[in-house]
Amino acid sequence: MPDERAARRVTLREVARAAGVSTATVTRTLQHSPRVEEATRDRVMAAVKELGYTPNPMAQGLRDGRRDGAVGLVTSGFTNVFQAGVAAGAERELRRAGLQMIIASTDEDPAREPEVVRALIDRRVSALLVMPDSDARDHLTPDHTFGTPVVMVGRQTGELSADLVTTDDDAAVQEATERLIGLGHRRIAALAGRSATFPARRRLDGFRRGLTGSGAVEEDPKLVVSELATSEQARTALRAMLRLPHPPTAILALNLGISTGVLLERLAGAAPFAFIGFDETEVSAGLGISAIVRDPQDVGRQAARLAVSRLAEPGLAPRVLTLPSRLVARGSGEIPADELAAGTTPLTTR
Amino acid sequence: MPDERAARRVTLREVARAAGVSTATVTRTLQHSPRVEEATRDRVMAAVKELGYTPNPMAQGLRDGRRDGAVGLVTSGFTNVFQAGVAAGAERELRRAGLQMIIASTDEDPAREPEVVRALIDRRVSALLVMPDSDARDHLTPDHTFGTPVVMVGRQTGELSADLVTTDDDAAVQEATERLIGLGHRRIAALAGRSATFPARRRLDGFRRGLTGSGAVEEDPKLVVSELATSEQARTALRAMLRLPHPPTAILALNLGISTGVLLERLAGAAPFAFIGFDETEVSAGLGISAIVRDPQDVGRQAARLAVSRLAEPGLAPRVLTLPSRLVARGSGEIPADELAAGTTPLTTR
């Protein structure tokens, strides 16, 4: 009967002995060094396969100082569909590069980010991908990261010497706003998340630029609500707005949770309005909800790419990569203002 | 100007020198060994803090053979809401135990599982959490895992000496079926996923037990469809069923993707039917869709617990943990058969 307890694994030395060579030769063979005779190489490879040898990454890492062979990903939680997508894209790309991904969550608590980053840095991860909620960044300065390459996802880096991947949410929101204005809407509401987060501020900026740029509409403070942390809060805010003397005819939801709240309110039979969401799910897409969408997997992939390239070439200057946020028309956002007046709005599309 | 390139980190020896002691004493201090004089300890701790020392996990890992300080999680993809939840729960629990989580995806391709597991094992992870699609398990035998503790999530282990965490899906589906029968339904349809996956088979089993157990209803092959891989396929299958001479009056969707398809078809104005889904989203819950739900975070947490406990005590016998799947009544599943006949079904709840 095989012993099922912690089996010790084959070491380089054992391979060397089995092949009748020195450990140095085994190493050279494994690294495809040209300075190894054909016959020797064959003997070594045979021994490697025979014994099922795999190098011990910890020994390797110890040897050449840095390099844990894993990249850390800091997220605020996988429950977030966007971040889950980023993680998936990053993992795939890292795997292709022979790296593994250590994932660490702040559990939606921005204050926890420093300790989470710290744990990863202390572990000597090869690089760090950070998808942050907050703007804090003291813990990401070089003297805290010990030179570990950092890629920020979705947030300004300020003077940080880190790479950055973002989506151009502001431009997309601006475009969506202009589109609604073009359809005759004059009372357009924006529902946003916590303004402590960078994306919320950025998207609201886009909204305001869309309004002022048009010249035709000026902002009504009653139609802009932020600090919406749950879909339930979004529903409540929306209901209140729709009861205003001059209710909005179009709603812009600036994140997925809020979009969900608006969607539910809409399906529950709220007064009709044009609606553009942000990010989407299979259900919202299937229901014909227009939305500003991004490709989370691609964001993750690109972030991983940046990290990998910096691993290979540490001297690179910080890079910024801006990926598209696109407005996808599915019906709910293309309802002209006058149709609403006429009361012919379908609640859902077929 | 600070050098932003790979800063070498403080080592144990440097701390020892700064504190005027030997490295052994520093180690002892750090491990809270009682055999250290108060004054010495203070000096050491001061030096540690002063220099910002953190142990190098790779050196530690190398020293005591096994132990990478990280647990691997094999998933088929985070896009899967359930698996994302499991990952979140596991990560939190592992973090509490001072472990990190390396996540590796098979990208929905069961055939890839062996290589993914292999990469993790070769990395010498401390333990492995596996959420598999398929039944394959050759790659999880002790001679492939070298004694690394394995916890399976959601699948039978067969004779494998691994721990297991599952939810009792079959019982819940059986209960749901009986509930529908109790409401007068006699034509109940079940839509299931790929029968190559264990959960799909298990849930169908529950359905059949529910039917036969009642004695009142016998299975109609036309009302059981499996191999549904996308929500779109589910919609198509559902549409076909509703066009049968004797269409079903109740639908059981046996996974989230299928539930989504049924939900969309329902919202698009399909003929009315009682509906119970499996797993849920904020939207489906908000729309009053009854469903069999599980607590993915708890599943992850328990799996992590098992792994951690086995790390502490490797000799334990394999354990099986069955967590509940509960039927949550939200309206869509509580429609009596005769109400349908009367044509009074609301499409959504208010």
Add this chain to the structure above:
DNA sequence: CTGTTAGCGCCTTCAG
């Protein structure tokens, strides 16, 4: 109570 020593598995000079 504390210091010395050896070695975990690997890679990289430096010799031959």
Add this chain to the structure above:
DNA sequence: CTGAAGGCGCTAACAG
């Protein structure tokens, strides 16, 4: 083309 040797950072005997 190949071997010998040292050391990455840490900890666990083994002295003292």
